Each structure stands twice: as C-alpha cells, then as structure tokens.
Amino acid sequence: MLNTETNIAAPDEFYEALLAIHQDLTPDQARAVDARLILLLSNHIGDMAVLRQAMARARQGIEPAGHDATIAARA
Amino acid sequence: MHIDYQLLRFEYQRSPDQSAAQVAHHPVVVVGAGPVGLATAIDLAQSGLRVLLLDDDRCLSHGSRAICFAKRTLEIFDRLGCGDRMVEKGVTWNLGRVFHRDEPVYSFDLLPEGGHHRPAFINLQQYYVEGFLLDRARSLPNIEIRWGNKVAALDAREDGVELTVETPEGDYRILADYVVAADGARSPIRRAMGLESKGRTFRDRFLIADVRMKADFPAERWFWFDPPFHPNQSVLLHSQPDGVWRIDFQLGWDADPEEEKRPERVIPRVRALLGRDAEFELEWVSVYTFSCLRMERFRHGRVIFAGDAAHGVSPFGARGANSGIQDAENLAWKLALVLRGAAPDSLLDSYDAERVAAADENILNSTRSTDFITPKNESSRAFRDAVLELAKDCAFARRMVNSGRLSLPSTYRASPLNTPDSDVFDAPMVPGAPALDAPLGDDWLLRRLGGGFTLLHFGASAPTMPETVPAIRVVNLSTEEDAGGVAAARYDARPGTTYLLRPDQHVCARWRRFDPQDVRAALDRATGRA
Numbered sequence: 001m002l003n004t005e006t007n008i009a010a011p012d013e014f015y016e017a018l019l020a021i022h023q024d025l026t027p028d029q030a031r032a033v034d035a036r037l038i039l040l041l042s043n044h045i046g047d048m049a050v051l052r053q054a055m056a057r058a059r060q061g062i063e064p065a066g067h068d069a070t071i072a073a074r075a
Numbered sequence: 076m077h078i079d080y081q082l083l084r085f086e087y088q089r090s091p092d093q094s095a096a097q098v099a100h101h102p103v104v105v106v107g108a109g110p111v112g113l114a115t116a117i118d119l120a121q122s123g124l125r126v127l128l129l130d131d132d133r134c135l136s137h138g139s140r141a142i143c144f145a146k147r148t149l150e151i152f153d154r155l156g157c158g159d160r161m162v163e164k165g166v167t168w169n170l171g172r173v174f175h176r177d178e179p180v181y182s183f184d185l186l187p188e189g190g191h192h193r194p195a196f197i198n199l200q201q202y203y204v205e206g207f208l209l210d211r212a213r214s215l216p217n218i219e220i221r222w223g224n225k226v227a228a229l230d231a232r233e234d235g236v237e238l239t240v241e242t243p244e245g246d247y248r249i250l251a252d253y254v255v256a257a258d259g260a261r262s263p264i265r266r267a268m269g270l271e272s273k274g275r276t277f278r279d280r281f282l283i284a285d286v287r288m289k290a291d292f293p294a295e296r297w298f299w300f301d302p303p304f305h306p307n308q309s310v311l312l313h314s315q316p317d318g319v320w321r322i323d324f325q326l327g328w329d330a331d332p333e334e335e336k337r338p339e340r341v342i343p344r345v346r347a348l349l350g351r352d353a354e355f356e357l358e359w360v361s362v363y364t365f366s367c368l369r370m371e372r373f374r375h376g377r378v379i380f381a382g383d384a385a386h387g388v389s390p391f392g393a394r395g396a397n398s399g400i401q402d403a404e405n406l407a408w409k410l411a412l413v414l415r416g417a418a419p420d421s422l423l424d425s426y427d428a429e430r431v432a433a434a435d436e437n438i439l440n441s442t443r444s445t446d447f448i449t450p451k452n453e454s455s456r457a458f459r460d461a462v463l464e465l466a467k468d469c470a471f472a473r474r475m476v477n478s479g480r481l482s483l484p485s486t487y488r489a490s491p492l493n494t495p496d497s498d499v500f501d502a503p504m505v506p507g508a509p510a511l512d513a514p515l516g517d518d519w520l521l522r523r524l525g526g527g528f529t530l531l532h533f534g535a536s537a538p539t540m541p542e543t544v545p546a547i548r549v550v551n552l553s554t555e556e557d558a559g560g561v562a563a564a565r566y567d568a569r570p571g572t573t574y575l576l577r578p579d580q581h582v583c584a585r586w587r588r589f590d591p592q593d594v595r596a597a598l599d600r601a602t603g604r605a
Contacts (some may be wrong), residue, residue, distance in 0.1 A: 031453070031457045032464075035457040035460070038461075070451055071275065072273075072276075073274045073276040075265075075368060
C-alpha cells in the first residue's frame, strides 16, 4: 500500500536536497537525473503493487497531448 | 561436399493432378516451403500422412535472414531427424555481452546449467536450415513438393478447401481436407481470404550487413548501445558458419533505405567497427523496419496459419523463426490425429488457443526489447540512458538492460488439453510446459521420449498398461539409468512419479502414482475427446 502520509522526518530538508541536485542543469540534464533517481528509488521500494499505485497517482489528471513514435501496422 | 543452398534451383514438374479427369484430393496441403512449411510437412509425413507441399518459387532463402536457432527448436529438429546436421554445421553459443559506449555493462549465460543435449542457441544461416529440412523432406516418400506452384485462389468450404494453383503451364485445381498456410509475412492466402495481421510498426530502420572475413571475435552475441564507432545508435555482432558475421546497425527512422544499402555506404560503417585495414567481403545487405503484429485467430475453419503468416515480431530475441517451428510442431500432431479420425476436428482449436497465447508472449517480449533499443519518446530515451549509466555500478539496473530477451518455448498454462495437478510437485514442469532434457548415460531423455504420446514413469520397472488404455509408449526411468539424478531432480520425481507427454513433448498431466484411469482420462482430454 502506497504511503501518502508524512514519512520523511524533515520535509523541508528533503525538498531542498531535491532541488539542489538539479541546480544549473539544462532540462535534458535534469531529466537524466530524475530518470536515475526514479530507477534507484523504485528498486529500493521493490514492491510492484506500491510502485503501480505511485505510478497511477503520478499520472493522475494528465491528458496525453503528445504522440509516441509508432505506427499502426496492417498486413 | 559443400552445397551452396542459395544457388539451388528446383525444377517445375508437371503433376498428374493437372490433367486428372476429376479434381485430385489431398488430405493436407502445406503452402510455403520455408522453415515452417518444411517442418510441418516432415512432422505430418513422419506420422504416416501423405503431404503435398506447394511453393510458388523454385529456390530456398536468399540471404542469411533468420540466423539464431534456439535449444527448443533444435530439440524439435532432433525429432524431425535433422538436429545433428544443424548442430554440426551451426556455431554454438550461450553467452551474450552488452556494451554501453565502449564499456561492458552486462552479460548473460543462456544455459548456465549442464545436462542438456542441445546448447541454448546455434547460429546458422536460414538457407542451411531450409536446405537440411529439405534434404530430410526429400528422404520421406510420402511428401510431394511442387515448386513453381502458386496458390492463386482458394475456396474454403465446410467440407474441404478447393485450391486453384497457378503453374507455368496454366492453372489446375485440387481439393484438400486441410490447408496449412505457411506462406510468410505477406501471406497471399491471408490476403485471398480477406484476413489481416494487425499490430504496430516501430519508427526505426536497421541495416543488416553480413560480411565474410577472418576474425577472432568469440562465438558470443555482442550488442553495443551508443558505441564510439556508431554513435547514438546500437550495433549487434554475431558469428555464423563459413566465416560469416552478422552486423546489425541501427540507423534511425530518417535513413534512406535504398541509399543505405549501397556498398559505398555500408563498407565505411563496417570499417568503423572492424578497423580501417580489416579485410572482408559483403555477403548480404538488407535494410529493414519491423512490426509486432498478429492475426486475430490462426485457425479459420480448414485453413490454418503458421509462422510469419500468423504473427510477426522484431528480430531482437530470435522469436520469429523459432516460434514458427513451434507452431509447426504444435499443429502437426493435432492435424495428424484429426485426419486419422483419432481426434475430433475441435482439437485444432487448441492450436489456436495455445499458439495465439505463445504469439502474445513473443510479441510482449519483443515489444519490450524494441522499446528499450528504439525509445519511442524523450522520456523512454531518458530512462534507457539512465539504466545503461546505472548499470556500471548498480546490479539492479543490469537486469533491466534489454538488447533482446532470447526465445524460450512457451508454457501452455491455460491450455484446455492440460489436466490440472491433483498431486503436489515442486518442479517447474507444470502441465503445458515443454519437457526438460536430462542426461541418461550416453543417451538423452528427450531423445528417448521421441514423438507420440508417451508415459514417462520413474521407478524400478514400467507399469503394466491395461487394455482399456489406448496403446501409448511407456518410457521407464530407473535410478540406475538416471545415475546422476538429474532427471529426477528436474521432474521432482520419486518412485511412482508419472508424466504424460504429448507428441510435441509438452507435459499434459503428472501424478505421484500411476493409475490407468487417470492416464486414460488425461489422454482423452489431451486429444480433445473429453
């Protein structure tokens, strides 16, 4: 079960650290950092059910406005 | 003697069917003499049926095309009587290595345990595979192959299929009880019946350059992401017999396929990998895009689709030809039983259920690999690059590096032919799983099993089969024969443990104790009679 109650003892300190690792980065560099962070944390959590809940909450309310590079195939 | 199977040309010969007063009847017509059609024809013929194999061409595969043949496929080739030739000629390999830029990040051993007759993979050009299958087919008197015979139209009726066949001497008609359409990705039969294969195409292009050279790379699968010699793209290097190497360069969607095939474009790419002074000859060059797709159903009455005609995957994972051979094997025994009147026609529906599920498994694995190799948006590229970067020092990320998850046979977990376990087993060979091999002195378990329904019994002596059970083969394994205990361990066997195996060597039932009533019920179920 995804814990959405306060679980970090010092929230302000965490938030500051999170911003600090992105300081002076271009959007591409920041995306690289975020991707690594998500992978590291996801592996640490390990529980697929919790991960799926977190993914669903993260995606909530966002309507796709882009398009993936695949094409419908018919043969 | 060396035969260049690519150069063989087969003669069109007039058949008596073309001037018969009455339309000739054939129990089964296989369309397409590629690996899948040939394997189907051999399997059917080995069970005693008369088979007509039609091919619109007069030659075998041009170019190496499919080169990786998996352990399970080799075991099927063993049963079809041509496994030894394939393995003798092929390059055996078990190890894959993945590099990011010029650093090794991950390696995998596809067969980490011993005690298997066949290796995880051999690499062998498709024209050899077809050539060896063809040699075997020609040694069977009940297979007739008609080259230069193209199916121009077919009328699939409830009582049979009427085929109109086009030849250099004009059209003729034949009647078939069943038609196996193994006529490839563009399947003219699929089109003629107004059917479709649907899925998605990935926006990327790849260049295959098969080169002939003397090189001292090991017989391993090497895959680079973003190597210095081909920046931002991936490259695959793989060994084939006769000093031929498969090099596969990712080009990106914007590459011009015609332009990229020209030697003056290909040679510098190869030199970038091999070094400026490398000496090599281009053997075969092809530029391709790929799709993951399948037909909604593989069985349409008396016409049954197999191999690329029924489904398609990207090449990373070697799941195309290998799954097609498994289609052939799954279909052949069922068709043989139905044609002999030993099983109802509805048994063929289980081909559809089992192989559609297998195709979905292959498509899933292939799509995941392709999403890793060809990121489909900026985020997937960022995650891919993050996985590769973390893989240097984080073990968890190495397991996410996906350069292709290589073909494994499907377990038909949900098959209606399975008898669910009533006893407790601690072995992965659940009903629906392919039987595992094990060493038996100088022999091998799968070789002993052969084809046909087989009862594998572990104990001092074979159980006596009462007459109420239809005649099936019994293979008894005593602890003396299974001296190393490998078979017992793989099958979680104790004295009395009994497995019922289908003709395609998949488990359909297992018990702790032999009971003829159970065997009979399981056999009925596995042949669609229950």
